[in-house]
Amino acid sequence: MPAHPPVSGPHLKLAALLGLAGALATLALMPYAMVLMPQQFAAAPLPLPVIVLQAVVETGVLCWLLGWLGLRLGAPYGLDAPWLRAWVYRRPRDPAWHSRWWLAGLLGVAAALLVAGLSLLGPQASAGHAHVAIPAWRGALASFYGGTVEEILMRLLPISALIWLLARGNRRVARPWMFVLAIVLAALLFGIGHLPAAHAAGQLGTPLLIARIVLLNAMVGVACGGLFWKYGLEHAMLAHFCADLVLHVALPLTGPA
Template identity: 70%
Template structure:
């Protein structure tokens, strides 16, 4: 099975949907701030500008970036079936495709299972001593708010944008025909980049720059990225967002409450 731009509408609107993702990304970044403040208090304390100014700049930047990347991802990916069909039908008041049944339960289950695997493998590896600035309950409510960032911002950046761009580039090399292997390759590469994107935060809280730790961070986060990437390809971005949100709930709410 392959996908070509000719098989889908050529004048599909994207701006309003991209603006929705931009606004959601800004709100998710606001919700992330309590988690970051507890995770890296010294870094925020050392900033030369007042916290409200820094927070406002980060929120505005994240919202603008989400809007731009979402718009580009939709423009490049929608012709190949990489879209957010449920949100698109809602925001443009269009009937949903009767053949496109939702799989919300499957997405949530896969997200939870991926998180359980990641948590289990993390416990098997060497432990890093990191300064804790909150109790287990404090981490749990902060983790709940931070889960919206993972489910929205990271999925827009790493699935809607990265996967779409990679599939578009690969298809351009094949007379604009996207083969299944191109989707698989794009999903894996985007997942690895998603995993590598967690390294700066890990180093900022004092984790060691060892090859073993770097590999573990990249691979374990990439595992979640592969799951959400597959859901994005098959069922749409909303399913990937739900799976990522559920995975983060397990990792950032369930694990702190369970292990203290």
């Protein structure tokens, strides 16, 4: 049984809002990305404004189209963005949907602190791949990308698609174990999705380092996936945003200079 009743109705306008949010979040990410991957930007054959515009447009369109697909596949099983839907379509929110904004924020902060603590254990990056110090304001801007683009592409779409596929083999009925499996698989995919950026930043080394990056990011993914299932996409977005604020703003400000 889904955590909430199935959702019917249009999705294109809501997906367009997700696309706009994704485009703006990508624009906000650029100051962070330019410090994290300076060589890639320096070696790019196009002028910086063109690179930024291309990334913003491409990500916005991707979030719009794949967000629509995720809503279309997941909404019949209660996987939706109910608060944004009510606002976009000027409809009263279904009373069956409950909010736990405080829980989303708390889980995001807790997951980030757990990741930060566990990252101190085990193998560390070599001295030649030292961690890049990024100003907190750039980290704050980058947090919008995680809370929007990554939740649309790495949570809304894969979980909805997996539930749709699993339910088709069960007379279109989604069982709780299907949601759990989809959340875990999407979380692992989310962790793997961080490897290209880590490689570009020179943070990959041994297989243990790779596994740690995947598993630590997957921990955040499981927390956000559970919130998406139980309370809607907006709760997952808030949790992810809070986690990134801790990892990219709070901890750098409190850590050694």
